[in-house]
Amino acid sequence: MGSNDLPRGAVIGLGMMGRHHARILQSNPAMRFAGAVDPGGDRFDAVLDGARVHATLDDLLSAGEAPDFAVVAVPTEEHLPIVRSLATAGVHVLIEKPLAATVDEARAIIDVCAEHGVVGAVGHVERCNPALRELRARVLDGQLGDVFLVATERVGPFPDRVRxxxxxxxLATHDLDLVRWLGDAPIERVAAQTQHRMGREHEDLVLVTGRVENGRAFNSVVDWLTPTKVRRTRVLGERGMLVADTLAADLFFYANAHVPTGGWPEMQARRGVAEGDMTRYAIERREPLAVELEEFVAVLGGADATKVVSLAEGLETVAVAEAVLASAASGETVALTGSAS
Structure with a gap:
């Protein structure tokens, strides 16, 4: 296949995420760059050719050959109108997470993509993190035996980009999607607490506990208040625990063991399950965002669509996020089964 046969991708929004999509589109040999749209211009100098930066989507679509696909990296509340315009023009869409601001808007995005026959996917990029992919493969392969718990921690300072x-x-939509993906079942129920500590309309801390439909428990801790950045996911099972540090793309396995304490009953009681070997795995590391774009482009060419996050899965995550907020507001556990259908 010649370079002119490669799919042409555009970026809508050149903010914190869009600028990185633009960088990859301009450098990755699996795709071509069709231009970018941002009414504020290219403030991060992400586009090499300034003539390819447009103020409006109409300007991009009328500038010449239409893109084959577009990355939608605008604020969440603008997803639906942008996707509607792109789908009407026959442009496939990779939509930055969350899919939409509300369940109703997420359903509308699904409907408009189906109406115009375009492929849509959601950019839950953590699924492309090499440590998490390796973790999931090992869980599905039975390394942990029966799985008890999926736990995530995503904390750090406030990102000024969010309005x-x-x-x-x-942030927590990353974790809610990961719980469903790593837990291998939809989330069934949630109980949540939130905090408002920064004087904003929206919450800046959430604690979520719950269960997925196969009975596994989960908990997630997410905030914008912690002065250091932590991204940690662990899966606990009968044979030990897998822990992923997704900032470093590292994966560790902590095995259970049965080691006698040599007639020292106090220590045996204190330690409980004995600590076994700890293994740090060697993992091939590639930039998750590049992998995400490559796999979306491959789907456009007929590859296995299960490699990308479907619009239906994106809808499911938005529904869970709304249930988390409803639980925090009511102080009660909220059931989700069938709520996103």
Whole structure:
């Protein structure tokens, strides 16, 4: 296949995420760059050719050959109108997470993509993190035996880029999607607490506990208040625990063991399950965003669509996020089964 046969991708929004999509589109040999749209211009100098930066989507679509696909990296509340315009023009869409600001808007995005026959996917990029992919493969392969718990921690300082949503729909949607993916079942119920400590309309801390439909428990801790950045996911099972540090793309396995304490009953009681060997795995590391774009482009060419996050899965995550907020507001556990259908 010649370079002119490669799919042409555009970026809508050149902010914190869009600028990185633009960088990859301009350098990755699996795709071509069709231009970018941002009414504020290219403030991060992400586009090499300034003539390819447009103020409006109409300008991009009328500038010449239409893109084959577009990355939608605008504020969440603008996803639906942008996707509607792109789908009407026959442009496939990779939509930055969360899929939409509300369940109703997420359903509308699904409907408009189906109406115009375009492929849509959601950019839950953590699924492309090499440590998490390796972790999931090992869990599905039975390394842990029966799985008890999926736990995530995503904390750090406030990101000034966020204006339109709180920590639940921005950061915690990463974790809610990961719980479903790593837990291998939809989330069944949630109980949540939130905090508002920064004087904003939206919450800046959330604690979520719950269960997925196969009975596994989960908990997630997410905030914009912690002065150091932590991204940690662990899966606990009968044979030990897998722990992923997704900032470093490192994966560790902590095995259970049965080691006698040599007639020292106090120490045996204190330690409980004996600590076994700890293994740090060697993992091939590639930039998750590049992998995400490559796999989306491959789907456009007919590859296995299960490699990308479907619009239906994106809808499911938005529904769970709304249930988390409802639980925090009511102080009660909220059931989700069938709520996103």
């Amino acid at each position: 339109d949503i709180g920590v639940v729909k921005d």
